[in-house]
Amino acid sequence: MMPPRTLASAAREPDPSRRNNLSLLTSLVHHHGVLSRAQLTRHTGLNRSTVGTLIGQLVALGLVYESAPAGEGQVGRPSPNVHPSPSVAALAVNPEIDAVTIGLVSLGGKVQKKIRFDTERIPSAREAVNIAAAVIAGMRSELDASYRITGIGMAVPGLVNRDDGVVRHAPHLGWRNEPVARMLSEAAGYPCQAANDASLGAEAELLFGAGAGQGNLIYLNGGASGIGGGIISDGQLLRGASGYAGELGHTFVRSGGKTCHCGATGCLETEVSQSRLLELAGLTRGDTADLEKALATSSSAEVNDEVARQLMFLDIALRNAVNIFNPEAIVLDGFLGTLYALAPESLDRVLLSQAMDGPAGQVKIYRAALGSDLMMIGAAELAFTPFLADPAGLGTTTRTAPAAG
Amino acid sequence: MMPPRTLASAAREPDPSRRNNLSLLTSLVHHHGVLSRAQLTRHTGLNRSTVGTLIGQLVALGLVYESAPAGEGQVGRPSPNVHPSPSVAALAVNPEIDAVTIGLVSLGGKVQKKIRFDTERIPSAREAVNIAAAVIAGMRSELDASYRITGIGMAVPGLVNRDDGVVRHAPHLGWRNEPVARMLSEAAGYPCQAANDASLGAEAELLFGAGAGQGNLIYLNGGASGIGGGIISDGQLLRGASGYAGELGHTFVRSGGKTCHCGATGCLETEVSQSRLLELAGLTRGDTADLEKALATSSSAEVNDEVARQLMFLDIALRNAVNIFNPEAIVLDGFLGTLYALAPESLDRVLLSQAMDGPAGQVKIYRAALGSDLMMIGAAELAFTPFLADPAGLGTTTRTAPAAG
DNA sequence: GCACAATTGTTCTAGACACAAACATATTGC
DNA sequence: GCAATATGTTTGTGTCTAGAACAATTGTGC
Numbered sequence: 001m002m003p004p005r006t007l008a009s010a011a012r013e014p015d016p017s018r019r020n021n022l023s024l025l026t027s028l029v030h031h032h033g034v035l036s037r038a039q040l041t042r043h044t045g046l047n048r049s050t051v052g053t054l055i056g057q058l059v060a061l062g063l064v065y066e067s068a069p070a071g072e073g074q075v076g077r078p079s080p081n082v083h084p085s086p087s088v089a090a091l092a093v094n095p096e097i098d099a100v101t102i103g104l105v106s107l108g109g110k111v112q113k114k115i116r117f118d119t120e121r122i123p124s125a126r127e128a129v130n131i132a133a134a135v136i137a138g139m140r141s142e143l144d145a146s147y148r149i150t151g152i153g154m155a156v157p158g159l160v161n162r163d164d165g166v167v168r169h170a171p172h173l174g175w176r177n178e179p180v181a182r183m184l185s186e187a188a189g190y191p192c193q194a195a196n197d198a199s200l201g202a203e204a205e206l207l208f209g210a211g212a213g214q215g216n217l218i219y220l221n222g223g224a225s226g227i228g229g230g231i232i233s234d235g236q237l238l239r240g241a242s243g244y245a246g247e248l249g250h251t252f253v254r255s256g257g258k259t260c261h262c263g264a265t266g267c268l269e270t271e272v273s274q275s276r277l278l279e280l281a282g283l284t285r286g287d288t289a290d291l292e293k294a295l296a297t298s299s300s301a302e303v304n305d306e307v308a309r310q311l312m313f314l315d316i317a318l319r320n321a322v323n324i325f326n327p328e329a330i331v332l333d334g335f336l337g338t339l340y341a342l343a344p345e346s347l348d349r350v351l352l353s354q355a356m357d358g359p360a361g362q363v364k365i366y367r368a369a370l371g372s373d374l375m376m377i378g379a380a381e382l383a384f385t386p387f388l389a390d391p392a393g394l395g396t397t398t399r400t401a402p403a404a405g
Numbered sequence: 406m407m408p409p410r411t412l413a414s415a416a417r418e419p420d421p422s423r424r425n426n427l428s429l430l431t432s433l434v435h436h437h438g439v440l441s442r443a444q445l446t447r448h449t450g451l452n453r454s455t456v457g458t459l460i461g462q463l464v465a466l467g468l469v470y471e472s473a474p475a476g477e478g479q480v481g482r483p484s485p486n487v488h489p490s491p492s493v494a495a496l497a498v499n500p501e502i503d504a505v506t507i508g509l510v511s512l513g514g515k516v517q518k519k520i521r522f523d524t525e526r527i528p529s530a531r532e533a534v535n536i537a538a539a540v541i542a543g544m545r546s547e548l549d550a551s552y553r554i555t556g557i558g559m560a561v562p563g564l565v566n567r568d569d570g571v572v573r574h575a576p577h578l579g580w581r582n583e584p585v586a587r588m589l590s591e592a593a594g595y596p597c598q599a600a601n602d603a604s605l606g607a608e609a610e611l612l613f614g615a616g617a618g619q620g621n622l623i624y625l626n627g628g629a630s631g632i633g634g635g636i637i638s639d640g641q642l643l644r645g646a647s648g649y650a651g652e653l654g655h656t657f658v659r660s661g662g663k664t665c666h667c668g669a670t671g672c673l674e675t676e677v678s679q680s681r682l683l684e685l686a687g688l689t690r691g692d693t694a695d696l697e698k699a700l701a702t703s704s705s706a707e708v709n710d711e712v713a714r715q716l717m718f719l720d721i722a723l724r725n726a727v728n729i730f731n732p733e734a735i736v737l738d739g740f741l742g743t744l745y746a747l748a749p750e751s752l753d754r755v756l757l758s759q760a761m762d763g764p765a766g767q768v769k770i771y772r773a774a775l776g777s778d779l780m781m782i783g784a785a786e787l788a789f790t791p792f793l794a795d796p797a798g799l800g801t802t803t804r805t806a807p808a809a810g
Numbered sequence: 811g812c813a814c815a816a817t818t819g820t821t822c823t824a825g826a827c828a829c830a831a832a833c834a835t836a837t838t839g840c
Numbered sequence: 841g842c843a844a845t846a847t848g849t850t851t852g853t854g855t856c857t858a859g860a861a862c863a864a865t866t867g868t869g870c
Contacts, residue, residue: 015825016422018828021827038846047828048849049851050829052850069836073838076836076846077837078847079846216650233644234641238638239638241621241768242731242767245621250725251728253657255659319657324656324729325645326652327645328646420827420854423857442818443817443818451858452858452859453858454822454858455856457820474865479866480866481817481865482817482863483866
């Protein structure tokens with residue numbers, strides 16, 4: 001019953017051990033930026049000669065390139081540096097209430113291009129997809145000429161089923177059950193995956209930002225449209241059964257609080273909000289940067305009270321999270337970073353005294369480091385992940401002649 | 406041609422791929438109990454012939470044995486069943502406020518022996534270790550004759566640093582900074598690891614109990630000494646930076662609540678407690694079984710109110726946990742299982758309406774299934790884990806001489 | 811009952827791969 | 841310059857898994 005064998009076009013399957021080792025090396029280079037061959041040998045524990053052949057294969061595939069050794073300081077033969085190829089890249093898409101941002105991120109986490117398309121009103125899923133597809137179509141000739149695209153990653157502020165890329169509910173965008181990944185994939189012609197924006201932010205901060213190197217971190221982002229969270233445990237993003245995990249914005253922090261749009265009462269997101277701060281600071285419209293400036297210079301008692309109140313609720317949520325996760329780091333982004341900057345010692349102290357001895361002992365709070373590139377890097381990681389799991393697999397998908405970086 | 410080579414005493418290191426495959430097979434057999442060779446072939450995706458040689462090696466090592474095929478129903482040559490060897494076993498130790506329980510659990514999760522040693526007062530760490538060591542010494546000749554022991558696992562109700570086996574703080578036992586793993590290891594002569602009891606309970610329920618087969622579950626246990634929790638995410642126990650993760654008993658559920666022994670206010674553990682229920686039910690002393698009987702037959706309004714109150718707080722904690730983890734299952738043990746049994750539909754309904762759409766959609770609540778064997782199985786898993794990671798490695802460690810103590 | 815299909819264990823062979831050893835190369839320190 | 845050190849490179853070897861061919865065992869159709 002066996003016809004000759006599987007179709008000849010099928011990619012040559014390498015042994016799992018080879019695939020695993022290539023994946024390991026590529027991931028290291030991607031996440032560290034530059035590493036010497038000797039460093040790679042030490043990090044992987046592989047043999048010198050093995051690393052040699054593996055790097056050779058990666059170079060032949062065009063995934064990394066080697067440069068002349070730095071050549072100073074060390075005794076012994078200098079080891080060439082291995083860089084991620086800038087021509088391997090992923091597309092990133094981030095729809096928000098007032099814009100759709102499209103980015104091009106190359107291996108190594110470098111944002112090569114970022115295009116923010118402002119919208120007059122909140123975009124529908126279809127509109128967001130069309131905008132993204134149009135921008136990508138515009139870049140198409142450049143992409144085909146100079147890049148190998150691993151796919152598209154989409155960061156959506158809402159509940160996203162990571163398995164099928166369906167947005168279950170994005171309250172601030174007003175989306176419900178939108179299969180955005182499939183829509184964008186069909187419209188743009190690249191494979192696409194979607195996930196919650198804060199989860200991707202957590203991943204980006206873990207790999208390239210404030211939490212670099214930590215295995216356990218909590219990322220909390222406060223924006224115009226609420227509070228999102230992402231949790232990294234043991235180096236892995238917490239996904240949950242469908243990829244909905246991480247909704248720390250709906251932590252219970254107050255008995256008898258207002259009803260949240262999620263249906264419950266006393267959620268962190270309803271008690272701690274940027275809009276209330278903006279209002280008190282006398283800013284009718286403004287972003288996080290404006291807010292920070294206003295709050296730092298304000299001496300109004302009303303403002304100070306509100307800041308203290310919000311810090312108290314933030315503390316309850318963080319205490320909870322620390323007890324549950326025992327993280328090494330907490331990364332605060334957006335206006336939550338602003339709040340923390342206003343009174344860092346108070347939050348540090350309260351957390352230390354109120355959370356349990358063990359978990360609180362080591363935790364450190366950081367402000368986010370990646371700024372506006374964060375979402376692009378996080379979303380791109382979504383498209384890099386399958387590629388990193390089998391770097392040689394992309395070889396078969398290679399598009400027309402690339403130019404060297 | 407062959408220079409000295411590495412010292413002859415060094416264990417023969419198999420290739421990582423062989424080790425990995427042996428580990429995979431052994432874990433499957435351990436967690437499923439019995440599997441046919443054909444099933445193993447399908448589950449692992451390995452070749453028939455490869456599975457053959459691997460099973461052969463495991464049989465030679467005495468880790469599994471084969472039995473005659475069931476021989477019915479299926480067309481084709483019958484495939485022999487592969488069983489975990491009952492002679493491979495781990496020791497389990499669980500100190501509590503009124504007893505120390507020592508168990509012997511064999512591969513496959515079967516509790517072969519369980520000895521409960523009642524204590525007149527709360528045991529100190531030294532006393533608990535001495536009791537365990539004495540019981541193990543008593544079993545020593547039997548262990549040496551009929552078992553291969555992978556090690557000792559200890560389940561402690563408190564914060565345990567999993568890396569070094571130090572109990573940071575066990576409030577109900579009154580232990581602080583006790584290096585119990587090292588102490589017991591020295592006293593009993595077997596390698597020992599320690600972890601939080603509820604975390605191990607979660608793992609046991611995942612592998613052998615109510616949550617079998619689920620990748621994401623939350624386990625909550627309510628006992629005489631408070632509420633402990635364990636979280637399984639993507640098939641892995643959440644450990645956190647030091648293994649302290651999972652303290653769901655200290656989730657914030659009430660503004661202005663009493664101060665908990667942990668230093669914070671409004672913890673789940675202070676609002677939902679077994680002792681208050683026992684009191685109202687008129688039981689001066691009693692365990693969970695007594696309580697369940699009393700509550701089910703009681704018609705006192707006072708009791709009903711208290712049950713409703715506790716259910717409300719439990720719901721807040723569960724809602725939080727569901728939003729954060731997006732689990733498939735919640736497993737309630739101890740008196741929390743009792744509470745749930747009293748009004749299952751109310752908890753189900755509230756959870757569905759108050760938690761966010763996505764995460765709550767799929768979650769199911771179960772009562773724990775393993776009963777009193779739970780802690781033994783969970784603690785033993787602690788000692789099985791390193792063995793399962795390298796099953797062939799144990800062969801070299803096989804004991805013959807008993808003297809160690 | 812007997813032939814045939816279906817499924818699985820068994821044996822043998824070949825290809826892939828990582829490692830170790832020996833050799834080559836490049837830099838530091840004296 | 842020369843030794844010491846560290847690393848790239850080349851070559852051979854042992855291990856391991858997949859695949860093919862064959863054997864064994866059961867169900868099914870006539």
